Amino acid sequence: MHTIMTPRAVTMALTLTASACLPCVALAETFDLEALTEAARAEPPLTVYDSTGKIVSMAENFAAKYGLEAIGQKVSATAQLEMVIREYQADNVQGDVLMITDAPAALSQLLPEGFVVSWLPPDMADVIPTTYHDPLTVTTNANVFAYNTEVHDSCPVDNIWALTDPEWSKRFAMIDPLSKSSYTDWFSQMESHHDDAVRKAYEAHYGKPLETEFDSATKAWVAAMAENAPLVTEGDDNTSAAVGAPGQTEPFFGLMSSAKFRDVADKGHAMAICDTLTPWVGWTYSKLALIAAGTDSPNAARLFVHYVLTEEGIAPQMVDGKVPTNTTIAMPDDEPSGIVALWDNLLAYNSTTGIEDWDSRQDWQDFWRIHYSR
Incomplete structure (x- = not known):
């Protein structure tokens, strides 16, 4: 643990503890960004992990703005989890700040064990909703259902249960839930908070109440969708191509990150969000900003966290729909997906059951294995 030392009492010498963000809010009047910056300049170079390559330029911009050294490294959420634990245990912290999209892992593994801490900049407390304070969430990201606009004038799917019908057998694409845990977290979130909506969607689609052997409507939908032989991909690039690549006659319907709508301009893909799908057009997940407990650059780490909560700091990721x-x-006017206009139609991630999402991952993966048909 490191006590924050500054020329002035930036945060009254708060130490980097798991509860540090709580007194910070109460001490907003004592927060001094200039003093924090001065202290950060005296520390070793900062390294920031994030799952997007945009972090490289973000770290460069941060370093140039504040006159210090910082490096951004693209590291997947899964790898971040492994690296931060091993680095802490070896007393050899390399990643000082984690920008991590695996909120359940952070809630269940990283924060309780003291590998990382969450810190809310005191001057940001009033502009960030309290639900995002602890752990500190910097962006909410979306995965959305999309269709090919070259073949279809409007979205050809109106209800998630349609994806279990023969018409869409082997014509729905998404990332393999066995390789990306945010997908099993999505299943868990549906079951925990929105199972009634899934059940009502069934009745709206088929005109009769759902009767199922499973203990939830969500399980019934996941099983039926998996048995309808969806194309499971290794990543959003593959899904984007399956949906939007030009020249297709029977393109896939797909589920992908809103960031992939860059492919419309960059790769000539023809696709749009299925904005009429019920009960949701997609779902969200959180990106947290956490500080490694053993960092040698605690002030620089806090300064970077403050930076990514500003428009200048987070701008490179906003164009990806984050x-x-x-x-x-x-949000910028040129964000290609148009996701903001549909934000209220997304299944929003609820961190109150993040630990349950973590605990149920293996169960959902096993459930998928049992029911998935190629």
Whole structure:
């Protein structure tokens, strides 16, 4: 653990503890960004992990703005989890800040064990909704259902249960839930918070109540969708191509990150969000900003966390449809997916059951294995 030392009492010498974000809010009047910056410049170079390559330029911009050294490294959420634990145990912390999209892992493994801490910049407390305070969430990201606009004038699917019908057998694409845990977290979130909506969607689609052997409507839908032989991909690039690549006669319907709508301009893909799908057009997950407990650059780490909560800091990721939790920041007009206009039609991630999402991952993966048909 490191006590924050500054020329002035930036945060009254708060130490980097798991509860550090709580007194910070109460001490907003003592927060001094200039003093934090001065202290950060005296520390070793900062390394930031994130699952997007945008972190390289973000770290460069941060370093240039504040006159210090910082490096951004693209590291998947799964690898971040492994690396931060091993680095801490070896007393050899390399990644000082984690920008991690695996909220359940952070809630269940990283924070309780003291591998990382969450810190809310005191001057940001009033502009970030309290639900995103602890652990600190910097963006909410979306996966959305999409269709090919070259073949279809409008979305050809109106209900998630349609994806279990013969018409869409072997014509729905998404990332393999066995390789990306946010998908099993999505199943868990549906069952925990929105099972009634799944059940009502069934009745709306088929005109009769759902009768199932399973203990939830969500399980019934996941099983039926898996048995309808969806194309499971290794990543969003593959899904984007299956849906939007030009020249197709029977393109896939797909589920992908909103960031993939860059492919419309970059690769000539023809696709749009299925904005009429019920009960949701997609779902969200959280990106957290956490500080490694053993960092040698605690002030620089806090300064970077503050930076990514500003429009200047997070701008490179906003063009990928990642929505800042700072409510004073507006999304850019040129964001290609148009996700903001549909935000209220997304299944929003609820971190109150994040630990349950983590605990149920293996169960959902086993459930998928049992029911998936190629």
